[in-house]
Amino acid sequence: MRHVVGFIAGGIAFAAAHAIEASHWADWFQGSYEPWFLNSGRAVLFTMAVLTLASVAIAALNRSSRPVRGIAIAGGAFVTMTVLLFVSPGPGTIFPIVLAIGGATLLCSSVAGAWAGAVIRRKVGARL
């Protein structure tokens, strides 16, 4: 179940990040092309930050004795990313490369966040 939670939370986190990027595309993210996190360096950082924070929160709040895997969170974010990529204007001419690079970015953020969250949980749990 914890992986399902992580999967869904990853999807929600990515969708939320995308919605914010789309609504502030021109001013915050200075995007010149269509709103998409890999089209702007700031958006890449923002998405990574959101996913990392979400992963930290999920891993820290995990009540199970076993840890939440970052890959589950990344999986949810990846599915959302793929759906958004295909649903909006079309996948583009190099979409497999986009998915690979986007997936790697999301995986790094999620794994790092989940690891940090697990560390926090252990330390807090030890004090309690």
Next chain:
Amino acid sequence: MTSHFLGRMLPIAAIGLIVTMVGVRRTATAEVRSAAAQAGTPAVKTMPPGTRLSSDPGKKGDTYYWLESQATRSTIRFGETLVVADRGNDGKLHAKITDRSGNDHGDLVSSSSLVQYRAPSGDVLLAQNESGEPATLDWAARQAYGLSKDGAANLVWDHGVMRARHAAPRDTDAEADALETVWANGLVARLEKRDLPPQELAPGRTVSGRAWVTTLTKDGVVAGHSIWFERDQVFAYQLAGLTDGVVWIGPEHLKADYGGWPFKPDLTWLNLQTIAGHHFKTLVARQGLVAKRCETPPPGRLAQFFFPTVHANEPGCDYLHWFDATILRGCCDDHDRCYAKSGCSDKSWWQFWKSWTCDMCNVTVVQCFTTGNYSDPCVFRYAWAC
């Protein structure tokens, strides 16, 4: 189990929802305010996401202007007249006209909005800059020369250049004898015109006559040569350590795709093209991504390499525009051309049985991304024909 699941999910979903709503609402409010404040002003013309931005192949594009912006000085010699154009620290362009003895014949200062010209007599002309094109060193030098020769009275704009109404348009490329372009990284391109005897570039392909010859130096050491034959419309170049022998391109290589040269080469283009070739090839070679020794690239590939410097208005990497400023941009542009020429679409990735040519486009772009090897003519050389 269900209550545990909900208990975990609800806080996360609530946080996500609140953050999203705050972001979206702030934007909506700002849009309403902005619309009210700007009522009566022209609306921005938007395009649907994913719209392809194509440009006239003969028009100078972003890459050209980026290359030009790295030039710090341009010196053109017109007979006895010397025009030196510099890029000032204030972003303005300064062009000074002298004769060979160094006597002052006026100067010109140009910004994006104003042009100030001082005639040899001391009279000053101040005009709005309505050239309609990005200001370049080359433009400033030619503009200054034209005003010094034809006068600054009763001026009109003619194809981005001010000229006296009574004067005929000047062909400054024909009038110029030499051009020196000082670029970043110690690169200097010096062009001069020569009359050359017949030379055989390839079996059965002879060129001769008036030629523009550019010598490229890097920190004072000769780093390459390029040449443009006016009558034969042939361009050739050689870069020390970066090309194997002379590489050339003629109208016969461009006939199928463009019907010939899609633009009229000028002196500045030749210098910038030579600099660009050295700069980009060095950049790739320095990263160890390019096989340095191989046979001359086929003409089709050559055309793909050269044209981006003059018509790079095409979009780069779809949904990966963050990479547009990197070396991978070339991968995407090559892939786009390959797709356009072979009639491929995004479906070609999974409908791989429909076109081997599209498959080769895809294989090449993947290979290009994984190795950054977009300008290596040795790898996947057959794919470049697609």
